[in-house]
Amino acid sequence: MEKLPLLSPAPHLHSSETTGQVMWTVVLALLPAAAGSIFFFGLRALKIMAVTVVTCLVTEAASQAVFHRPVRVKDGSAVVTGLLLSFVLPPRLPLWMAALGGFSAIFLVKELFGGLGYNIFNPALAARAILLASFPVEMTRFYPPFQTGVDAVSGATPLTAVKEHLAGPLPSLKEMFLGVRAGCLGETSVLLLLLGAALLLARRIITWHIPLAYLATVAVLSAIFRQNVAFQLLAGGLILGAFFMATDYVTSPLTSRGKLIFGIGCGIITVLIRMQGGYPEGVCYAILFMNMLVPMIDRLTYPVRYGAVLPEKKSSGQA
Amino acid sequence: MISGGVHPLSFKRLSRNFPIQEFLQPERVVLPLSQHTGAAATPVVKKGDEVVQGQLIGQANGFVSSCLHASISGRVSSVDYCYLPSGRRSLAITIENDGSNRRIETISRDWRSLASEQLVEGVRQAGIVGMGGAAFPTHVKLSLPPGRRAELVILNGCECEPFLTCDERVLREETAGVVEGLQIICRAVGTGKATVALEGDKDGLDEIVRPYLKKLEPELKVELKILPERYPQGSEKQLIEAVTGRQVPSGKLPIDVGCLVFNVQTALAIKQAVTEGWPLVQRVLTLGGLVEKPSNLRVAIGTPVEAILNFCQVKLDGRKRLVMGGPMMGQALPETSLPVLKGTSGLLVLGPREGFSEEAPCIRCGRCLQACPMRLAPAEIGRQARLGNWEGCRQLYVNDCIECGCCAYVCPSRLPLVAWFKWAKAELREKKTA
């Protein structure tokens, strides 16, 4: 008789995909936009990205040690958070503020709530909200691209320009698509963001439900408010938010139906803030608000389980 | 089409072309008296008794129980407790082979002359249970509850677990016997409608089967359905959904939607029981995985796994896992002395792999919800199970879980979801009886 080691429960086969792979694929998908950001805003952008990513990694490792959780920095989720956070910061934010953001994202928003999988809010967006409340001036000072040096002149983002009826020409739609406009680090180039999004969709890391519902809702409502629909879709952080923020697994609904509801909700709130709110942009708060509703959306959209339908009813339906 | 499910690599071409080989005379067999669903059988032989192949050695204990027969001729060397692959313990009868190959007298009778009750009784006496894995006593299935009518009998040839090809081989090599078994089943439950369900590309198997089915008309209308490959389509509830579009209501039986599902080898065993009086003492299983020569083997029930490994010259190097059943639902064996049971469809040697991770976080990716063929929310049940909140698991319908393993198969965090759900169910059962 031979003793066999390695008892393990069924199933004994496993799809090859791991959480680490998922996260690193998201990182990969963010790289084109990251490169674009360095192109548009110079080395300064690289510095901010480096600072947020490193603070996120360090904070994660430290808090996992403090909370006696297994240290799983390698799974890449902190890198995703760090990159996403840098993408929603203005290009000339003092570096220590960026670091504070990274710390808030990981420690306050994620680890305090129980770590990966238990946080309610999207860490990058919640950290941005914290920074915006703490440093309203620095967080809203934007610069047009290709300005290096200390004498750079700040310039409004297109959405601010529209909201506050500022004089001066708006960037053309083509410029906005390519990313030649003022804005946060990673939000400006729609083209490069879509490149990454295509990768996520193709690899089935995300599904189309949230982005499509989100963008379609914004398009329809913008039309109702008599806005330039294309402009509204390309402006602000909408593309970044719809494909990379709202689709965050942990803070979005589990089911496809839930995802549609979530996307529509994000769209409505975004447009309402843009049109009626005090801020020019509403993507960040819209997603954070919908994050809070996720447990409820989940409960309302669980699939109808097999066998829950009575056979009498069922058979009449399919006869 | 079933909802959810997964599509793992099937690996079937490794063994599907190997004709069934026989290994029927092991030195010893170990026959647990509880290898079926229901009450354990009662031993009717004692240590030292001489038995011949096919002789009754365990009497069914009540209605939901099953008879047990000697699978070789020889001397009873012990009646003692042994472990089952599931980890439970059962009384078992061990027989040492005397090499004489004596067997009980078989008979020859025409099932057409028998009434339904006689057919069912023949099945009961032969100790037949579902051979697809569940090992539910077949005579119980054939005895319709009052007020229920069987509309459709489904012959389950899906064999959706990767690696396994034994049912496919049996259907290919013993088509006539299997089809006759199907006829007997239909007669026993009084229906004129049946479906033979195959899955995916079975290398022209449908062309072999079809002429046999044609011959049965008009007495019996049998449809041959080829379903797209999908795991766990061969699971009873999923197969009924795939074939008829009906769903078995939660907590009910297939017969409540007028369906009965039988495995290919069960049908063959029924034919042999009814027409020859031959009990269930052998079965075909697939030996596969990381072995040089995968094969389909006809073995005596009770053959210790190590005897089969020796026969096929399979070496385990201490790191490999040995799995009884399919890779999705089978059990990893703690040792090689365990016997083949009536419900054992495969013996797989699999490589070592990173285990599950109890502590990994659920990243709420939703893949498990997409994959669950019962359309449950495994991520949420798992969250409750982790907290030890069994009642919460029940409210999320953990009792409807068929333990197919699709959720754990797709989970990128490698959470041992199915193991948790089995645990939750056991806790809930205990609470109910307490």
Ligand code: SF4
């Ligand atoms: S929850 Fe149960 S039925 Fe659903 S996929 Fe997991 S094991 Fe299968």
Ligand code: SF4
């Ligand atoms: S597949 Fe795993 S990680 Fe994804 S939601 Fe289900 S349990 Fe969570």
